[in-house]
Amino acid sequence: MGITTAIPFPFLQNLDNYLLTAEQLLFRAEVNAFFQQKHIIDMIENIQQQSYSEIDVRPLYKLMGEAGLLAVHWPHEFAGRNKTLIELAIVAEEMVKVGIAETLFILSIQIVGNLIWLIGESEQKNQWLPALGQGTQFACVLFSELQAGSDLAAIETMAVETENGNYIITGKKIYSLKAGLCDYGLCAVKISHDKSKYDGISVFILPLKQGNVVVTKIPSLADEPFYEVTFDRLEVSKTNVIGKAGDGWPVISACLNLERTGLDAVLKVNRALDVVVRCVKDHCLSNNDNIKEQINQFYCQRDAARIMTYSLLEQYHIEACIDQEKAAMSKWFASELAKQVLEFGVRNIDFQSLTKNPALEKEFSSLYRDIPGVTIAAGTSEMMLELIANSQISLS
Numbered sequence: 510m511g512i513t514t515a516i517p518f519p520f521l522q523n524l525d526n527y528l529l530t531a532e533q534l535l536f537r538a539e540v541n542a543f544f545q546q547k548h549i550i551d552m553i554e555n556i557q558q559q560s561y562s563e564i565d566v567r568p569l570y571k572l573m574g575e576a577g578l579l580a581v582h583w584p585h586e587f588a589g590r591n592k593t594l595i596e597l598a599i600v601a602e603e604m605v606k607v608g609i610a611e612t613l614f615i616l617s618i619q620i621v622g623n624l625i626w627l628i629g630e631s632e633q634k635n636q637w638l639p640a641l642g643q644g645t646q647f648a649c650v651l652f653s654e655l656q657a658g659s660d661l662a663a664i665e666t667m668a669v670e671t672e673n674g675n676y677i678i679t680g681k682k683i684y685s686l687k688a689g690l691c692d693y694g695l696c697a698v699k700i701s702h703d704k705s706k707y708d709g710i711s712v713f714i715l716p717l718k719q720g721n722v723v724v725t726k727i728p729s730l731a732d733e734p735f736y737e738v739t740f741d742r743l744e745v746s747k748t749n750v751i752g753k754a755g756d757g758w759p760v761i762s763a764c765l766n767l768e769r770t771g772l773d774a775v776l777k778v779n780r781a782l783d784v785v786v787r788c789v790k791d792h793c794l795s796n797n798d799n800i801k802e803q804i805n806q807f808y809c810q811r812d813a814a815r816i817m818t819y820s821l822l823e824q825y826h827i828e829a830c831i832d833q834e835k836a837a838m839s840k841w842f843a844s845e846l847a848k849q850v851l852e853f854g855v856r857n858i859d860f861q862s863l864t865k866n867p868a869l870e871k872e873f874s875s876l877y878r879d880i881p882g883v884t885i886a887a888g889t890s891e892m893m894l895e896l897i898a899n900s901q902i903s904l905s
């Protein structure tokens with residue numbers, strides 16, 4: 510996702526009073542103040558002026574890590590502050606407000622880091638979490654392959670065990686976001702071909718910046734490029750396996766549930782609403798009562814999506830797990846809503862007027878190409894509906 514301009518977040522204040530404790534409200538104010546510091550504003554401006562196809566936010570994330578704002582829910586030894594995932598969501602919301610892309614933050618901390626935090630052995634936490642929390646190293650997700658997207662158990666990347674207990678990994682991953690900026694990838698691999706395709710899978714943390722690994726950018730319709738990652742006989746220790754070797758399917762499920770809280774999709778809804786509202790203000794979109802009523806309905810739906818997301822983050826804090834069906838509902842609702850808001854904008858916009866505001870036009874176009882991807886990443890809407898339907902059928 511490219512950098513965007515500030516977002517007003519209508520109604521957020523009211524909902525915050527309902528969703529957040531007094532301490533969390535103070536925390537939001539602290540994060541907001543962090544982003545208002547002169548040297549941070551300067552750095553954000555520098556990042557926004559980058560003309561690379563992959564905007565590099567890592568220097569800013571490092572400053573956030575130094576301030577204990579990157580992995581707020583981890584303990585102090587992992588550069589955190591012992592808070593909860595609600596505070597992590599607050600950080601993400603404040604980042605988006607000041608126009609900082611959050612994808613790398615969500616991937617490295619909310620997904621990969623949290624999975625290590627949830628399932629990893631204590632040596633593994635000590636090895637990887639401090640640098641992730643400090644923002645000096647980053648991690649991405651390497652699950653999909655050409656023939657294995659929705660049907661993830663069809664992966665063909667193989668790990669062969671050596672006599673000394675290491676693994677040699679060969680295969681190709683695709684559609685990974687941010688791999689070009691990352692030091693590690695959380696990678697789903699087959700270690701044996703058992704009767705069930707869900708058996709014999711292991712999840713590894715693999716180093717990306719070394720020989721035997723080739724990371725290639727693939728162009729995408731969206732501004733953010735994808736990457737293809739090829740492993741050619743990469744040898745790693747068995748200590749790089751997260752969870753039990755050969756029993757990686759529950760690890761993948763836990764990871765997907767972390768990806769499906771709806772947090773990133775709610776942030777996209779905010780961006781989409783912001784652009785549409787600015788189009789109204791800029792007279793590229795009609796200012797009549799029907800339009801205003803629809804936009805207000807979108808705000809209400811956005812708040813409902815946010816409540817669902819926050820309840821899942823709360824569940825994670827209390828139970829150290831996330832309910833699969835509820836996560837599917839949250840992800841489906843928020844990502845489809847983001848798409849609906851942009852489609853509403855396209856149906857009603859006066860494109861000739863929009864061309865008179867090139868910055869807004871660029872942002873509209875960027876979101877229009879980016880947002881459909883949220884309904885596909887981490888499981889398509891059809892797969893979310895299937896999960897929800899299955900849970901309803903098994904209830905009756």
Ligand SMILES: Cc1cc2nc3c(=O)[nH]c(=O)nc-3n(C[C@H](O)[C@H](O)[C@H](O)COP(=O)(O)OP(=O)(O)OC[C@H]3O[C@@H](n4cnc5c(N)ncnc54)[C@H](O)[C@@H]3O)c2cc1C
Pocket residue numbers: 649650651652653655656657658659660683684685686882883885886887888889890891892895
């Ligand atoms: C923006 C974006 C970011 C991504 N980031 C990552 C990443 O960081 N790391 C990573 O590993 N992958 C990533 N992916 C890949 C993503 O996980 C896959 O694209 C997704 O799981 C769908 O797989 P596929 O593309 O192979 O489509 P397919 O699985 O081939 O699906 C094609 C179509 O068939 C439908 N379909 C498939 N099976 C069923 C079924 N059983 N019932 C009903 N309909 C079905 C799907 O809903 C879809 O409409 C990303 C994708 C996008 C768009």
